[in-house]
Amino acid sequence: MPLVDYKELPSPIFRSSLNARRGEIVSILESLERLQGRSLYAPFQHYGQRELRAQQGYLTKFPAELVHLLVDPSFAPRVTGEASGVRQGSFRQERGQGYLSDAAKRKALERHAVDAAMAYYRRAGATLIEERGKPYDLRVVLDGVERHVEVKGSVGIGLGSVQLTQGEVDHAYSFQPTDLFVVDGIIASQDKRGIVTTTGGEERIWSNWTPDSRSLRPTHLRYRLPRS
Incomplete structure (x- = not known):
């Protein structure tokens, strides 16, 4: 599939950074599962209940709640031109x-x-x-x-x-x-x-x-x- 409004992150997000906030991430994923009433195809797996690892097939299915938590707030998809009105x-x-x-x-x-x-x-x-x-x-x-x-x-x-x-x-x-x-x-x-x-x-x-x-x-x- 073609990428739309692609923009690289200003800096990579390392697994160590994810695991430093493991509790928050797991809490968000569990809350989303309760809200939806079903298992979530999450971008991370809680491996052995000890650390987060990338869930390869589902890493692109990234909940917006995690974007707000993990991505630098200055990052935003590029818009075309200035507002015309x-x-x-x-x-x-x-x-x-x-x-x-x-x-x-x-x-x-x-x-x-x-x-x-x-x-x-x-x-x-x-x-x-x-x-x-x-x-x-x-x-x-x-x-x-x-x-x-x-x-x-x-x-x-x-x-x-x-x-x-x-x-x-x-x-x-x-x-x-x-x-x-x-x-x-x-x-x-x-x-x-x-x-x-x-x-x-x-x-x-x-x-x-x-x-x-x-x-x-x-x-x-x-x-x-x-x-x-």
Whole structure:
């Protein structure tokens, strides 16, 4: 079969790396089997319950959950060209924005997305665009109306969710109109000096956005330590 959107990993994944996270990988595979109610043609076998080994025939059947766990978050399938326009926000299959462990990459993605949003509102005829940062990213005056804009950027393709802080959610509830501007599918690369470059991406906008409480899911829980 021909390969589509093939791109090599930035660095190989060694078996030692897999076995260093053996517990997490086995847990994911077992959870998928329970969810599907059948045996999974997994890319790895838990050999002797001691180590993971490649399951040769099924190594290409790689669950998306393992991709997010094992692959560098800066890796994403290559997209063709830049987004030709901004679509009104629509839901995709559930793919989360995820985390970037490298602060430089995270900052570059945020900058790329904010620049894309500013360019969009300039084209729309905004008379004022002001960067704020917190608790929202942009203050825009468009058609005489002040709008606040929350911007999210990611290398993930077809995002179905993004990460929000409590402050961002509270602000969207308290001020309208607020827009949610998402740029996903950004291609990020980092050279040996640590300099990150970003290109491409698909832009989507949810105008007059108020977070639906039914769509909010906690990703962290604050735990109060008991007295010693």
